[in-house]
Amino acid sequence: MTAHALQDPQALADLIARYDGRAPRYTSYPTAVQFTPQVGEAAYRRWLAELPAHEPVSLYMHVPFCARLCWYCGCNTRAVNRHEPVAAYVGKLLDEIRLLGQALPSRPPANALHFGGGTPNMLSPAELDVLFAALGQVFDLSADIEVATEIDPPALTREWVRAAAAHGLRRASLGVQNLSPEVQAAVDRKGTIEEAARCVGWLREAGVASINLDLMYGLPHQTTANTLATIDAVLSLRPERLALFGYAHVPWMKSHQQLIAEEALPGPAERLDQSERAAERLVAEGYVRIGLDHFALPDDELAVALAEGRLRRNFQGYTTDAARTLIGMGASAIGGFPQGYVQNLTRELDWRAALERGELPVARGVTLTEEDRFRGEIIERLMCDFAVDLRVACARHDRSLADLALILARLEPFRREGLIEAEGGQVRVVGAGRLVIRSICAAIDEYFDAQQGRHAKAL
Numbered sequence: 001m002t003a004h005a006l007q008d009p010q011a012l013a014d015l016i017a018r019y020d021g022r023a024p025r026y027t028s029y030p031t032a033v034q035f036t037p038q039v040g041e042a043a044y045r046r047w048l049a050e051l052p053a054h055e056p057v058s059l060y061m062h063v064p065f066c067a068r069l070c071w072y073c074g075c076n077t078r079a080v081n082r083h084e085p086v087a088a089y090v091g092k093l094l095d096e097i098r099l100l101g102q103a104l105p106s107r108p109p110a111n112a113l114h115f116g117g118g119t120p121n122m123l124s125p126a127e128l129d130v131l132f133a134a135l136g137q138v139f140d141l142s143a144d145i146e147v148a149t150e151i152d153p154p155a156l157t158r159e160w161v162r163a164a165a166a167h168g169l170r171r172a173s174l175g176v177q178n179l180s181p182e183v184q185a186a187v188d189r190k191g192t193i194e195e196a197a198r199c200v201g202w203l204r205e206a207g208v209a210s211i212n213l214d215l216m217y218g219l220p221h222q223t224t225a226n227t228l229a230t231i232d233a234v235l236s237l238r239p240e241r242l243a244l245f246g247y248a249h250v251p252w253m254k255s256h257q258q259l260i261a262e263e264a265l266p267g268p269a270e271r272l273d274q275s276e277r278a279a280e281r282l283v284a285e286g287y288v289r290i291g292l293d294h295f296a297l298p299d300d301e302l303a304v305a306l307a308e309g310r311l312r313r314n315f316q317g318y319t320t321d322a323a324r325t326l327i328g329m330g331a332s333a334i335g336g337f338p339q340g341y342v343q344n345l346t347r348e349l350d351w352r353a354a355l356e357r358g359e360l361p362v363a364r365g366v367t368l369t370e371e372d373r374f375r376g377e378i379i380e381r382l383m384c385d386f387a388v389d390l391r392v393a394c395a396r397h398d399r400s401l402a403d404l405a406l407i408l409a410r411l412e413p414f415r416r417e418g419l420i421e422a423e424g425g426q427v428r429v430v431g432a433g434r435l436v437i438r439s440i441c442a443a444i445d446e447y448f449d450a451q452q453g454r455h456a457k458a459l
């Protein structure tokens with residue numbers, strides 16, 4: 001199997017048939033499926049207490065509200081038509097920030113703050129002020145802190161952009177998905193290129209230098225033609241970054257996805273054609289293809305980090321953030337520490353109840369073993385670089401040649417099929433291997449068998 005697989009329908013069908021399994025997206029290793037309630041508040045408090053003074057941390061704040069619920073949405077959010085629930089949530093976020101302050105031994109510097117959702121632009125400018133003031137009590141927010149946010153275009157105002165920019169907003173990610181009216185009707189989401197252009201204009205005018213647009217493939221009634229038409233339209237805005245996410249259809253986890261007519265969903269070969277043709281077009285327009293689903297202009301930090309081997313992968317996707325600690329706030333937020341991961345209670349009611357009891361609202365987590373760190377590093381390099389030097393990974397983790405051979409043995413089936421090349425411990429994903437990167441990583445994942453069936457399709 002080689003790059004020709006993309007042109008050879010039979011080889012392509014074979015590839016899809018064999019790898020149409022369900023593999024994780026590896027935004028962490030072990031993945032969230034491995035988190036257990038055994039690792040809870042006590043572990044979280046210990047890890048916070050062990051944070052070395054002056055070591056910079058990154059922050060994540062989850063805002064689980066939207067003005068409406070798009071039928072395809074896989075995020076932890078809910079639709080609200082009044083502001084009261086948002087205001088009440090902000091009140092509880094302030095409690096969480098205070099509790100974090102009590103658990104931390106010092107006031108750690110914070111160089112990055114990411115707002116995710118849901119729709120963070122549902123927070124009012126006054127609420128942004130209050131949250132930043134509270135965060136500043138607990139964290140030493142650096143003068144050039146990189147504030148990033150996800151944005152739902154129809155809910156954005158120019159005033160909001162100005163308020164966020166005053167707090168250091170440097171990067172914004174807007175959802176566009178697909179501009180075809182037929183697709184939009186099938187997922188109950190509207191949006192025009194004019195609306196996106198207006199938002200991008202406000203952001204650039206306020207000095208937000210890095211703009212990302214989220215696009216999707218694999219939505220109901222989506223075709224390669226309407227995917228490329230969407231790309232042509234968004235290219236007129238010349239965003240610094242673009243994400244192209246494959247629709248993950250998991251109606252057993254997200255019941256509102258049952259509203260989507262399954263017979264209108266494109267099949268594996270059509271999905272692949274949409275994503276690969278879209279990628280070709282973006283590359284032809286000068287974007288660098290990054291990892292599983294990102295594209296960036298060559299001088300964007302993400303592309304520079306890729307070229308320099310510094311690209312990282314975390315819960316927000318591909319990133320240049322090198323901090324060892326990520327502190328998550330809000331319902332369902334995930335935090336990462338050198339010792340392991342913790343996830344807050346997902347349901348807002350439970351998260352709120354824990355805070356009312358004066359507890360840090362952790363639901364579950366995982367403590368990293370040495371083996372996890374070793375395999376996690378290999379998986380992260382493969383997800384970022386499509387290559388890994390196993391000798392470097394082994395040396396960094398004090399591993400023997402036998403461990404190197406063990407990983408190579410796991411990858412051997414992919415080598416035999418021409419999806420990777422392996423020479424002297426240097427592994428490179430080649431040809432159509434890029435399309436099955438999640439499955440390649442799953443071969444190294446010690447826990448993967450137990451997870452079968454709980455992830456969206458790898459292709």
Ligand SMILES: C[S@@+](CC[C@H](N)C(=O)[O-])C[C@H]1O[C@@H](n2cnc3c(N)ncnc32)[C@H](O)[C@@H]1O
Nearest residue numbers: 072073074117118150151152175214245247248
């Ligand atoms: C929190 S949302 C982005 C901001 C904003 N809420 C919006 O929709 O414009 C993050 C992104 O996840 C992607 N997404 C949502 N549900 C998905 C799913 N089921 N499968 C794949 N990607 C999905 C969409 O591209 C969406 O823009």
Ligand code: SF4
Nearest residue numbers: 066069070073118152
């Ligand atoms: S895609 Fe964005 S706006 Fe739509 S429901 Fe999900 S988080 Fe909300």
